Amino acid sequence: MKSGSLRIPAFLLVCFIVAPLIGLAVRGSQALRDPSLLTSPIVLEALRISALTCSSAMIVIIVTGTPLAYLLARRSIPMGPIINTIIDLPIVLPPVVAGLSLLLAFGRIGLIGRNLDMVGIQIGFTTFAVVLAQIFVAAPLYIRSARAGFESVDTRLEQVALTLGASPLRTFMRITLPLSAPSLTAGLALALARALGEFGATLMFAGNLPGITQTMPLGIMTLMESDLNSALAIAVILLAISCALLGCLRLFGLKRKPFHA
Amino acid sequence: MLNVDTTTHFGDFTLDISIQAEREILVLFGPSGAGKSLTLELIAGLHRPDSGTISFADKLFSDTEKNYWLNPHQREIGYLVQDGALFPHMTVTDNIAFGSKGKTNEDRHSRVEELLRFFKLSDICNRMPKSLSGGQRQRVALARAIAPNPSLLLLDEPFSALDEATRDVLRDEISRLQKEIGLTVLLVTHDLSEAISLGGTIAVLDEGRILQSAKHDEIYLRPVSKRVASLTGNPNVFPGIVTRETFQGLEVDALGQRLVVTQQGIAPGTRVRVCVRPESVFLVHKHRKMTQRSNNTINGTILREVARGSIHQLELLVNSVHRLRVDLPAHVYQVMDVSNIREWSVSLKPTDIHLITDDY
Numbered sequence: 001m002k003s004g005s006l007r008i009p010a011f012l013l014v015c016f017i018v019a020p021l022i023g024l025a026v027r028g029s030q031a032l033r034d035p036s037l038l039t040s041p042i043v044l045e046a047l048r049i050s051a052l053t054c055s056s057a058m059i060v061i062i063v064t065g066t067p068l069a070y071l072l073a074r075r076s077i078p079m080g081p082i083i084n085t086i087i088d089l090p091i092v093l094p095p096v097v098a099g100l101s102l103l104l105a106f107g108r109i110g111l112i113g114r115n116l117d118m119v120g121i122q123i124g125f126t127t128f129a130v131v132l133a134q135i136f137v138a139a140p141l142y143i144r145s146a147r148a149g150f151e152s153v154d155t156r157l158e159q160v161a162l163t164l165g166a167s168p169l170r171t172f173m174r175i176t177l178p179l180s181a182p183s184l185t186a187g188l189a190l191a192l193a194r195a196l197g198e199f200g201a202t203l204m205f206a207g208n209l210p211g212i213t214q215t216m217p218l219g220i221m222t223l224m225e226s227d228l229n230s231a232l233a234i235a236v237i238l239l240a241i242s243c244a245l246l247g248c249l250r251l252f253g254l255k256r257k258p259f260h261a
Numbered sequence: 262m263l264n265v266d267t268t269t270h271f272g273d274f275t276l277d278i279s280i281q282a283e284r285e286i287l288v289l290f291g292p293s294g295a296g297k298s299l300t301l302e303l304i305a306g307l308h309r310p311d312s313g314t315i316s317f318a319d320k321l322f323s324d325t326e327k328n329y330w331l332n333p334h335q336r337e338i339g340y341l342v343q344d345g346a347l348f349p350h351m352t353v354t355d356n357i358a359f360g361s362k363g364k365t366n367e368d369r370h371s372r373v374e375e376l377l378r379f380f381k382l383s384d385i386c387n388r389m390p391k392s393l394s395g396g397q398r399q400r401v402a403l404a405r406a407i408a409p410n411p412s413l414l415l416l417d418e419p420f421s422a423l424d425e426a427t428r429d430v431l432r433d434e435i436s437r438l439q440k441e442i443g444l445t446v447l448l449v450t451h452d453l454s455e456a457i458s459l460g461g462t463i464a465v466l467d468e469g470r471i472l473q474s475a476k477h478d479e480i481y482l483r484p485v486s487k488r489v490a491s492l493t494g495n496p497n498v499f500p501g502i503v504t505r506e507t508f509q510g511l512e513v514d515a516l517g518q519r520l521v522v523t524q525q526g527i528a529p530g531t532r533v534r535v536c537v538r539p540e541s542v543f544l545v546h547k548h549r550k551m552t553q554r555s556n557n558t559i560n561g562t563i564l565r566e567v568a569r570g571s572i573h574q575l576e577l578l579v580n581s582v583h584r585l586r587v588d589l590p591a592h593v594y595q596v597m598d599v600s601n602i603r604e605w606s607v608s609l610k611p612t613d614i615h616l617i618t619d620d621y
């Protein structure tokens with residue numbers, strides 16, 4: 001086969017992917033000639049909600065996902081393989097379905113939400129709900145990557161550290177964590193990207209309330225009809241963050257090597 | 262000092278170990294898969310035994326009856342795993358400093374300096390493990406293992422990755438260290454000459470059990486079973502039966518004739534295994550009459566021979582049925598012109614024949 005017949009479809013696909021990005025960059029930079037767009041209340045509010053919810057979600061994911069990934073990697077919890085599979089489900093689940101199931105669990109009529117409602121706690125359509133939606137869809141990405149990172153650490157290194165008198169916590173902090181740090185960072189970058197872009201589940205479970213649950217993606221959708229330039233401003237910010245996260249993945253994720261003594 | 266008496270199951274494999282060691286080098290010798298490394302891991306606390314006790318000096322490590330278990334990081338053991346397992350993200354200095362003890366930072370620092378000097382690592386102290394040679398890695402790993410001042414040192418195949426020269430140096434260093442500090446050293450190896458060269462007690466391990474534990478010459482000359490003989494490189498084990506007790510010892514029917522043995526205390530009629538080390542067999546020209554009496558002369562034909570540098574290994578068919586291996590020093594082989602003569606007599610000295618009684 002001549003290489004030309006391979007190159008043409010390949011080239012078309014690259015064009016197709018690059019064109020919208022160029023379009024966004026060009027239109028966005030035109031819109032941003034008016035920098036006051038970036039400081040308009042609706043844009044700032046969306047930025048604030050996104051920053052607040054995403055950072056909260058990432059903290060929860062690190063605090064709970066790291067131990068889980070470690071236990072899964074060391075095969076030291078019962079039903080590990082089953083948990084492993086279930087945890088991956090949100091990655092393939094349509095976000096709207098994720099939002100609906102969150103609503104059915106934590107909404108006012110939900111299994112857990114009903115009981116919480118009786119003691120006066122409501123989760124649905126609050127900023128907290130946005131965080132929950134983001135954790136639900138983004139945590140699996142972090143856990144997967146972190147688990148692979150922990151698995152790549154030779155357990156003999158941990159055993160040797162223990163016999164050298166290091167407590168299990170010190171062993172984890174000095175040996176396991178530094179050796180799996182690239183995987184953890186890459187996993188976190190993926191999770192953050194996913195949480196930042198979260199739309200469907202948030203809309204279903206938390207609604208689109210400006211200043212409360214209106215994140216940047218929801219802000220774009222709302223502004224599309226009334227103020228396209230403001231929508232473009234948010235889109236450009238998201239594009240910039242995405243580029244930064246991609247750089248992060250390039251640094252830590254793609255050139256990952258297994259560690260051996 | 263070190264007292265291990267435990268049974269542990271690993272799937273289908275059962276490790277049933279009983280070891281005692283004073284301030285000495287105890288060598289755990291056995292084929293691969295015998296459970297040598299698992300034994301060290303049990304002592305280090307990386308597995309929980311199913312039953313029994315492990316203790317060192319006045320410190321109890323594990324006692325299943327009392328449901329007692331000491332965590333590995335509280336056992337104060339120096340443990341050198343196979344291939345070193347250096348921390349790949351730390352320099353040589355940081356590896357050694359990881360477990361080093363001392364009241365102040367200066368104490369720890371000087372301890373690390375001392376070890377760097379002792380193991381001749383000062384020049385490479387800032388290098389990463391990846392850039393070190395096998396011998397250097399092994400020295401760093403050993404320095405790291407003894408940095409916390411353990412009184413019990415577990416060494417898993419410490420010389421396996423090394424060339425002969427480095428091996429000798431490191432072996433001498435370990436011996437020196439053992440004597441200087443009065444360490445108890447448990448060393449695992451599958452290499453017989455290495456086990457012997459360390460000069461201490463050898464425990465022969467096979468299929469999860471200790472077959473024999475004794476000084477190396479005892480293991481070598483007086484194995485308790487056919488398996489120990491075979492593991493120590495002696496294929497000359499033959500069935501026999503004691504026929505008579507004499508003033509000098511015993512008479513045994515084996516190898517198709519009567520043999521005189523100096524070993525005593527076995528009742529006539531007892532079935533035994535007759536055991537002769539290949540290097541203890543004398544080769545004699547067939548036509549020459551033996552002057553000494555009771556030298557157990559047997560006729561044999563050379564079937565096969567293999568040159569192994571300093572020795573020649575011969576396989577003889579004796580009394581037309583039994584295969585006897587004879588190891589001959591190369592110069593003796595030359596002088597006796599063995600390459601041109603096939604028919605020989607062999608002579609077994611009564612003192613060199615060992616009878617195994619309880620291996621049926």
